[in-house]
Amino acid sequence: MTRHSLAAIAALLLIACLSCGPDRVADGPPVRVLAAASLGDVMRELAIDYRAQGGAVEISEGPSGALAVQVRRGVPSEIVVFAGQRPMDELERAGFLEPGSRINLLSNSLIIVVRDTYGGNVTSLADLAERFEGKIAIADPDLAPAGEYAIAALQSAGVLERVQGRLVRSLDVRAATASVSLGTADAAVVYTTDAIGVENIRVAGTIPPETYPEIVYPAAVLNGARDLDGAHRFMEYLKSERASATFRSHGFTRLAAMR
Amino acid sequence: MISDWSVILLSLRVSLVATALVVPVGLVVAWVLVRKRMPGLFILDLLVSLPLAVTPVVIGYALLSVFGQRSPVGRFLEDTLGVSVAFTWLGAVLASAILAFPLAVRAYMVAISGVDTRLESAARSLGARPLRVFATITLPLAYRGILAGTLLAFVRALSEFGATIMIAGNIPGQTQTIPLAIFSRISAGRDGAALQLVVVAVVLAALSILVHNYLVGRVRTGESAGEARGPR
Numbered sequence: 228m229t230r231h232s233l234a235a236i237a238a239l240l241l242i243a244c245l246s247c248g249p250d251r252v253a254d255g256p257p258v259r260v261l262a263a264a265s266l267g268d269v270m271r272e273l274a275i276d277y278r279a280q281g282g283a284v285e286i287s288e289g290p291s292g293a294l295a296v297q298v299r300r301g302v303p304s305e306i307v308v309f310a311g312q313r314p315m316d317e318l319e320r321a322g323f324l325e326p327g328s329r330i331n332l333l334s335n336s337l338i339i340v341v342r343d344t345y346g347g348n349v350t351s352l353a354d355l356a357e358r359f360e361g362k363i364a365i366a367d368p369d370l371a372p373a374g375e376y377a378i379a380a381l382q383s384a385g386v387l388e389r390v391q392g393r394l395v396r397s398l399d400v401r402a403a404t405a406s407v408s409l410g411t412a413d414a415a416v417v418y419t420t421d422a423i424g425v426e427n428i429r430v431a432g433t434i435p436p437e438t439y440p441e442i443v444y445p446a447a448v449l450n451g452a453r454d455l456d457g458a459h460r461f462m463e464y465l466k467s468e469r470a471s472a473t474f475r476s477h478g479f480t481r482l483a484a485m486r
Numbered sequence: 487m488i489s490d491w492s493v494i495l496l497s498l499r500v501s502l503v504a505t506a507l508v509v510p511v512g513l514v515v516a517w518v519l520v521r522k523r524m525p526g527l528f529i530l531d532l533l534v535s536l537p538l539a540v541t542p543v544v545i546g547y548a549l550l551s552v553f554g555q556r557s558p559v560g561r562f563l564e565d566t567l568g569v570s571v572a573f574t575w576l577g578a579v580l581a582s583a584i585l586a587f588p589l590a591v592r593a594y595m596v597a598i599s600g601v602d603t604r605l606e607s608a609a610r611s612l613g614a615r616p617l618r619v620f621a622t623i624t625l626p627l628a629y630r631g632i633l634a635g636t637l638l639a640f641v642r643a644l645s646e647f648g649a650t651i652m653i654a655g656n657i658p659g660q661t662q663t664i665p666l667a668i669f670s671r672i673s674a675g676r677d678g679a680a681l682q683l684v685v686v687a688v689v690l691a692a693l694s695i696l697v698h699n700y701l702v703g704r705v706r707t708g709e710s711a712g713e714a715r716g717p718r
Contacts, residue, residue, distance in 0.1 A: 264669070265674075267670045268670075268676070285660065287573065287657045287661075288670060289656050293543075293651055293652055297550065297554075297652070300551055300554030300555075300572075301554040301555030302550070302554060302555070303555060303570075303573070401672065423675070424676070425675055451555070
């Protein structure tokens with residue numbers, strides 16, 4: 228009995244070994260894009276469109292810190308897109324970027340979301356301070372840039388001190404949105420892109436962009452790229468009108484301005 | 487779009503291969519740790535447990551440092567042997583295997599130390615070589631603990647995230663296992679789609695436990711060293 232089940236397990240594992248190895252892509256490595264997790268969905272949608280046009284691209288997403296380490300440790304890749312300037316600044320200083328290839332690709336904006344059952348008329352941060360009693364969720368400014376932007380906006384509106392006691396710090400901006408959706412907070416200051424497709428919330432108002440630092444998603448070609456031409460072609464595609472329509476549908480604004 | 491099925495199959499493949507690596511190496515290491523008395527074993531013991539002591543991201547960082555293109559090891563593998571570990575499913579296997587390894591070894595150690603050494607000595611005195619003693623005495627007697635450890639390793643491999651996303655990236659269809667797909671879906675605010683995969687992960691864990699229980703049950707009727715044999 229024992230011998231038989233041992234043999235069965237060994238056979239199973241052997242079969243697993245032999246059948247392994249996901250499908251390889253033919254002719255040359257695709258352009259590999261390392262993208263911030265918040266861009267994962269839109270980048271994958273674009274990759275599908277790009278492939279349909281005959282291009283070869285693959286998206287790997289992760290937290291910005293992980294992406295930066297991957298570049299530094301020499302993971303073969305062509306393009307990086309971050310959700311903030313800081314990791315890109317560091318890579319540029321350390322000499323990992325193809326000179327002149329860095330662009331400010333996308334922008335995002337801040338909004339106020341409330342539970343969809345909330346009947347009150349809150350449209351601005353000043354309203355949150357004066358005509359609103361509930362808890363306000365933001366991303367933890369120590370952990371996520373979204374939190375820094377929210378604090379800056381509250382400061383510009385001159386209401387930071389008055390709402391301080393009601394601020395709830397979430398792990399990241401997604402968690403802040405989720406806390407309203409799940410009812411543990413009553414309002415949240417989050418990215419426009421976060422409210423799309425989330426249940427039980429509604430957008431109460433937008434926050435004037437001049438009251439907080441510009442939210443920029445930079446992109447650049449890596450100088451370790453295996454396929455520089457392919458990388459530049461995909462960058463051109465990202466800047467195209469076609470791609471920008473997809474970005475817009477996910478709530479992003481395309482900048483595509485040279486720095 | 488990459489379907490749930492391809493994510494699930496990739497996850498199973500990675501976890502099975504990782505477990506297939508863990509079992510033989512783990513058995514040797516556990517046997518050495520339990521049965522051998524030599525200086526320096528404490529270091530081995532510590533090394534085995536290290537993946538439990540540090541966060542998986544650190545393991546992923548270490549793997550990237552070893553297998554990235556900036557390391558001589560990574561370059562040698564890539565240029566000379568044509569094997570790339572970083573950002574391939576092999577990287578995911580390696581990450582899962584390393585994180586699962588301590589769980590298997592700890593369980594194997596308990597299982598092996600439960601085997602009466604006098605039985606092993608008796609076999610040796612009758613002329614059996616160490617490998618034969620291990621295969622015919624130690625292994626069958628320690629079977630249940632070994633199965634339990636292997637199950638733990640497999641389930642841990644299935645859930646591996648931190649080291650995997652560092653060394654293997656998160657590429658749909660290539661390296662995106664269940665935990666990575668859950669991460670991507672949550673990052674994108676698709677909680678419902680994420681929940682689907684959470685359910686799959688729980689079902690896979692439940693199935694593994696059922697298989698384990700079934701095998702242990704079979705062993706109990708077959709092995710029964712001191713008990714009377716016969717139908718239950």
